[in-house]
Amino acid sequence: MPAVPEGTLSVVLMIGAGLFVWSFARAASADLGFVAEQLIVRYCRSSESVNSPEEFEAHWLRMEERIRRLPRGVAVAQSVTVPFESQWTYSVLLNGDTLPLIKGGGLHLNGISTDYFRALQTPVIRGR
Incomplete structure (x- = not known):
């Protein structure tokens, strides 16, 4: 059986x-909120052939210029993290604040350049 x-x-x-x-x-x-099909992600470590903040900035500008020359490009942008991959989280408390800390919660940050939302083809509905 x-x-x-x-x-x-x-x-x-x-x-x-x-x-x-x-x-x-x-x-x-x-719907992820951005167009991922034609997105190119390039990771860069600060120790990748640069010795000063000025060299790091020049390195990024050269890399941006090379990427801008690619055919059919919409925009080039820089960010600290990639959507759905990683995040920076900070807890923000004021002196005397008695709110409980939420494990895994906090302020989520991502440093981005000017064309970030244009590169992701994400419309900004309102804001500064």
């Missing part, structure tokens, strides 16, 4: 595989 448990297990595995594929397809088509 091992055919019944094997058949049941096969059906359960097939249903699980179908749900996985369905979930993956939905996740792949989710």
